[in-house]
Structures are given as structure tokens and as C-alpha cells.
Amino acid sequence: MKVRPNRIPLSCLALLLLAAAGTAGAQNIYKCTVGGQVSYTDHPCxxxxxxxLHQADDTEVIDRYLRLGQDGLAKSYADSHHLEALYQQRIEARQQAQDEKEQRQADEAYAAQQRAEQERQQALVDEAAERNRLQGENEVLRQQNDAYQDQLQQQQAYNPPPAYWAPYPNRRPGRDHDHDHHGDGDGHQRPPPKEPVFHPCKQLAGGRVQC
Known part of the structure; x- marks a missing residue:
């Protein structure tokens, strides 16, 4: 069994051709019947x-030439049909459309430039805010450190580290003070003992003391 390919109905084809006439340019649409076959074309049958089915008017013809950049053909068509006023009107309309297009492009470029500048300014604001935040944190840490140092100094002032007295360096065991002061038993006079030495202790970190 053979299946015929789907065919576009002639009525739909006519509508497509009419739509193409409005978008692709000025075209006359003819419905031709040759040998029982119907076809649609932009040339006379x-x-x-x-x-x-559709006849392009003078405005469509001139606009099509202008849109294709064929200004000479548009001028010749207008002159041959005594449409100088219409030709001038379509020239001005094309120029107005071109000006509007350029203005839209300029507005879009300006808007993009403004957005870029706003983003740059916002980045600077964010950077300054982050810098101020870090500076604030550093200032708090510095104040805490200063307070800790002040507290440590106050503790050392009110609670000085202990000290001790070193024994006499020349004191011999087994001899009393009077005997050592007068002599050593053999008739020699010994020098008086040295004064004891004071050794202050040193405060270390963590509450420790080194003496």
C-alpha cells in the first residue's frame, strides 16, 4: 500500500503567498490554471x-526598492507613474525609521554604559565597606590586647613575684658565727662574711614564677 505524501491545500498556499507579499516585498500574486492544475506565482499567468489575488500598490513597490537599496529603480518607478510626492514621502519615512533605529541603538549603548558604571560604583562601595569592617575588627582586637596588657601589669604591681635570700657564700658548716668571725683556730683572722644576696623572682606567662 502506497501512502501519498501530504500536500498543502491550495487555499493555504495562497494565504502563505499573500503573507509573503507583505513581508518579502511588493509582489503581485496570481492564481493560474493550466491543464487542470492550479498554481500560484508572482508573474502573470x-x-x-x-x-x-493580490496586487502590490505603489507604496509597496517603492518601499521594496528602497529596502533593497535600489534607490534609482524606486525613483524611476515613481517618475514613470508620476508619484514624485509619494517617493519623497517614502524617502522621509525610511530616513525617519533609520534615525529611530540609530536612536534606539544609542539609547541601548548609553543604558549599558550606565549599568556598567553603576556596577563599578557598587563594587567600590562594597570594597570600602569590607575594608571598614576589617579595620573595625582589628581595632576591637587591639583594644582587647591593650586591656589585657593593662590587666597583666596591674596584677604584677599588686602581686609582685616572691624573692629569696641566698645563704652566706663563705659560711662553713659546723662553725658558729662568732668562731668564724674571730678566726679559724690557727691564729689567722678570717674576713667577715659577705652579705646575703637578694634574688628577685621573675613572673612568667601562665602564672608561673621562675626564681
Whole structure:
């Protein structure tokens, strides 16, 4: 069993051609019947057998030439049909459309530039805020350290580290003070003992004391 490919109905094809006439340019749409076959074209039907479905007006023709950049053909068409006023009107309309397009592009470029500048300014604000935050944290830490140092100094002032007296360096065991002061038993006079030495202790970290 053979399946025929789907065919576009002629009515739909006509609508497509009419739509193309409005978008692609000025075109006349003809419905031609040759040998029982119906076709649609933008050229007149052979031997004049056909139906004109859409006829491009003068504005469409001139606009199509101008849109394609064929200003000379547009001017010739207007002159041959005594449409100088219409031609001038379409020239001004094209220029206005071009000016509006350029203005839109300029506005879009300016808006993009403004957005970029706003983003740059916001980045500077964020950077300054972060810098101030870090400076504030550092200041708090510095104040805490100063307070700790002051507290440590106050503790050392009110609670000085202990000290001790070193014994006489020349004191011999087994001899009393009077005997050592007068002599050593053999008739020699010994020098008086040295004064004891004072050794202050040193306060270490963690509450420890080194003497």
C-alpha cells in the first residue's frame, strides 16, 4: 500500500503567498490554471488565464526598492507613474525609521554604559565597606590586647613575684658565727662574711614564677 505524501491545500498556499507579499516585498500574486492544475506565482499567468489575488500598490513597490537599496529603480518607478510626492514621502519615512533605529541603538549603548558604571560604583562601595569592617575588627582586637596588657601589669604591681635570700657564700658548716668571725683556730683572722644576696623572682606567662 502506497501512502501519498501530504500536500498543502491550495487555499493555504495562497494565504502563505499573500503573507509573503507583505513581508518579502511588493509582489503581485496570481492564481493560474493550466491543464487542470492550479498554481500560484508572482508573474502573470500564460495567455492571461488566471486570477490576480493580490496586487502590490505603489507604496509597496517603492518601499521594496528602497529596502533593497535600489534607490534609482524606486525613483524611476515613481517618475514613470508620476508619484514624485509619494517617493519623497517614502524617502522621509525610511530616513525617519533609520534615525529611530540609530536612536534606539544609542539609547541601548548609553543604558549599558550606565549599568556598567553603576556596577563599578557598587563594587567600590562594597570594597570600602569590607575594608571598614576589617579595620573595625582589628581595632576591637587591639583594644582587647591593650586591656589585657593593662590587666597583666596591674596584677604584677599588686602581686609582685616572691624573692629569696641566698645563704652566706663563705659560711662553713659546723662553725658558729662568732668562731668564724674571730678566726679559724690557727691564729689567722678570717674576713667577715659577705652579705646575703637578694634574688628577685621573675613572673612568667601562665602564672608561673621562675626564681
Amino acid at each position: 500564460p495567455q492571461g488565464h488566471g486570477e490576480l
